[in-house]
Amino acid sequence: MLLSCLWLLVGSSAHAEAPSADDVLASMRAALAEAMGTLAAATEPAYAASYAVVDHRGLTIQGSHGAHAGLVPEHYRHVDVDVRVGSMALDSTHKIRDEGFFSETPRDSYFVGFEGPLDPLRRLLLRGTDDAYRQARARLVKVRSNEVVKVAREDTSADYSLAPAVTRRELPGPVAIDNAAWQKLTREVSAIYLEYPEVYDSAVQLVVTEDDRWFVNNEGTSVLDGYRHVRIATWGETVAEDGMSLSVYDYVDVADVAHLPDRARIEAMVRQVAGRVVALRHAPLVDPWTGPAILRGRAAGVFFHEIFGHRVEGHRQKDEDEGQTFTQRVGQPILPAFLSVVDDPTIARLGSEDLNGHYAVDDEGVAAERVSLVERGILRNFLMSRAPIEGFGRSNGHGRRQPGNAVVARQGNLMVQADGVVPYAELHKRLVDEIKRQKKPFGLVFDDISGGFTFTGRSTPNSFVVSPVTVWRVYPDGRPDELVRGVDLIGTPLTTFARILAAGGDTEVFNGVCGAESGWVPVSASSPSLLVQEVEVQRREKGNDRPPLLPAPGGAQ
Known part of the structure; x- marks a missing residue:
């Protein structure tokens, strides 16, 4: 995504006193009130606006080969200004159909410091609001023209929904690291x-x-x-x-x-x-293959995040360029009856593990909610930002973004839950039984997955590719499970979901970050191990360079 950036250093004196967090908030409220007082009375008024400031501090400490390999600090303060022009029914954020991605005006991005007085911050917010209003007003002209010359939209829901005001002040303390x-x-x-x-x-x-x-x-x-x-x-x-x-x-x-x-x-x-x-x-390669498999807990969590989670994000149900896998499936079975799926950002820990996708208020100022997506196999809901879709007219607190990007609906803590679970040893035995029933030479167990990607649009095959790290070959004759390499898990969602046979009682958590239209956001996915009747694997891409010719110092000759 192309970004135009403006850097503004607030205060240059090393001895300038930083304003309090409450002073910053008060300055933002004052600037917003001033801006909306003017823009609400414009010929084409702004009807909604928000400011977000994120003060990011990071530190990476690394050791490699027994040596200190770096201590890298980072610190920046990012400002997002969002302005909507038009009406909730049709506003400046509405998708312009058949317009290419690169035809969009780059979103302005602002960086600011807090080391001195707050007047420069307020000045930046007002300037940013002016810029955002001008861009929104120009885009609204294109939106209205596009609506005139294009066929009627399939989903005629509004572009924006109201939400109750939220007041929250809960700033955690600094991370104390030696x-x-x-x-x-x-x-x-x-x-x-x-x-x-x-x-x-x-x-x-x-x-x-x-x-x-x-x-x-x-x-x-x-x-x-x-x-x-x-x-x-x-x-x-x-x-x-x-x-x-x-x-x-x-x-x-x-x-x-x-x-x-x-x-x-x-x-x-x-x-x-x-x-x-x-x-x-030293592990052997696996050739392209189809057959029964087990996805262990973390692997199953990543699998559901990539294959299911992105397809229930609300904006994808409204966008006619999307495949809309589940748009018309509400109230219908999409998973086996023993499986349910929720997304709950309000949960901070699952068992003994902290969850990356925890937050209390989303990036549109809406309180996060637990969303029951699938109940005993039946699709019930979608992950919603403030952009309504047909049948779902309000946000459930899943509007998220990385600073500098526009908000869309995203996952938080996705959790797969199962009834009638069995111990993992029994699940493994059922895998062996399924291998024998299908007369396959072996099955696979996917222990861990590094990530993957999925295509959700109509212009590409609605498929997925998931990259396992550790894969075991399971033989039906009692030989020990064998570590293998060189495979990617591929397929299409509806076919794969229909082939889940059973679940284990060993729920595991995958924490990570997910990249999509609104940037990178922290997420988690948890699931029990799942037995799948049939999966497909393909050979993984590989290089052609030989291993290093020279041994490592002190290594084997």
Whole structure:
């Protein structure tokens, strides 16, 4: 996405006193009231507007090969100004049909500092409002013309919905990290990889994120809150003899440093990653194949996020360029009757794990809600921003964005729930039985998935590709499960969902970030292990370079 940026440093004195968080909020409210007082009386009035400021502070500490590999701080303050012109029925945000993506005017992006008086911030907000109003008014002309020359829309719902005003002031404290101690730990623990000469590159890193957010809109909503996230992660890479690059990544995400693992657990995580990288380097390839499989909990969570979650985001039901897989399926079965799916951003922890997709108020100033998407196999709801769709006229608090992007409906904490679960050992036995029933030479178990992507539009096949990290081949004759490599999981959603046979009782959580039209947002997905009657895999892309010719210093000759 193309962005035009304006940088404004507020106050240059090193001794300038930073304004309080409440002062910033008050300044934003005053600027918005002044702007709307003028624009509401314009010939083409602005009927809705909001300001959002995110103060982002980040720190990455990394060790690699037994050495300190970097301490990288970052700090910026981003301002978003949103203005709507027209009416709730048809406004300046309405999609202009058959207009290419790059024909849109780039969204203005603003960065500001807080080190001095607040007058420059207020000046920037007013200037940003003026710019946003001009762009919105010009775009509304195109919207109205487009509506005249195009066929009638299939979904005639409005472009905007009102929501109750929210007042929230809950700013978390700073993340207390001992930089020197973590530099020492990441450096020393990263040296473990030196014991594994077949691991060609590796690192251990701590990533800290602190976001403070201010939000106001013309409905009276006033929010001051924040997001805290700490990740301890490690990865190792190698190259197989056939040129395939292989990597394994493991991590622990927490919202509170008190939940970080101790050194012994981090060392164990590093050894597990290193051992898996070496094992994958010697693992056999799997040819293209179809047959029964188990998706373990984290793998099943990512699978549902990619294949199901994006297809129930509200704006995709209204956009006629989308495949609209589930638009007309409300009240109908789309999953087996023993499965239900909810998305609940209000939950901060599931069991012992912090959830990345937790928030209390979304990026349109709407209180987050638990949304029951599928109840015992029946589709009931969609994830909604303030953009209504036919049959769903209000937001349920899922309007989200990365700063600098326009808001759309997104996932938060997606949770797959199952009735009649069985222990994993029984699920594995049922997989073996299914292999025998289908007379297949083997089945597969997908232990973990690094990510994937899905096509939801009409101009491309409505399919998905998911990239497993660890895959096991399961034989029907009692041989031990065998680690394999080189496969991607592919398919189409409706066919795959119809083939889920059973669920285990071992719910696991995948924490990550998801990229879509509104940028990258933190999410989680949780699920029990799932037995699937048939999946399809294809060969994964690989390189052609040989492994390194020179051994690592101190490595095997």
